[in-house]
Amino acid sequence: MSSRVLDLSGLKCPMPVLRTRKALKSLQPGDRLEVICTDPLAAIDLPHLMLETGDRIEVLNRAAGSIHFLIEKR
Numbered sequence: 001m002s003s004r005v006l007d008l009s010g011l012k013c014p015m016p017v018l019r020t021r022k023a024l025k026s027l028q029p030g031d032r033l034e035v036i037c038t039d040p041l042a043a044i045d046l047p048h049l050m051l052e053t054g055d056r057i058e059v060l061n062r063a064a065g066s067i068h069f070l071i072e073k074r
Helices: 015-025 043-053
Strands: 003-008 034-037 056-063 066-072
Touching: 003 015, 015 034, 015 043, 034 043, 043 056, 043 066
Parallel strands: 003 034
Antiparallel strands: 034 066, 056 066
């Protein structure tokens, strides 16, 4: 199991979702991806992406103008 960080700060919709989808394709089941976003729409868009891909958001944390997601690849 590996872990990767994807800092998407400053990117606006739809880039956070597109880059997250691309990063998830390169992971193996059980791997984790930490995604950092500043676009408030990411709080809506990334959970919808997880419904499409079947992956799971383990943690969603909002702090100081950013949103942190911890995603487990299924």
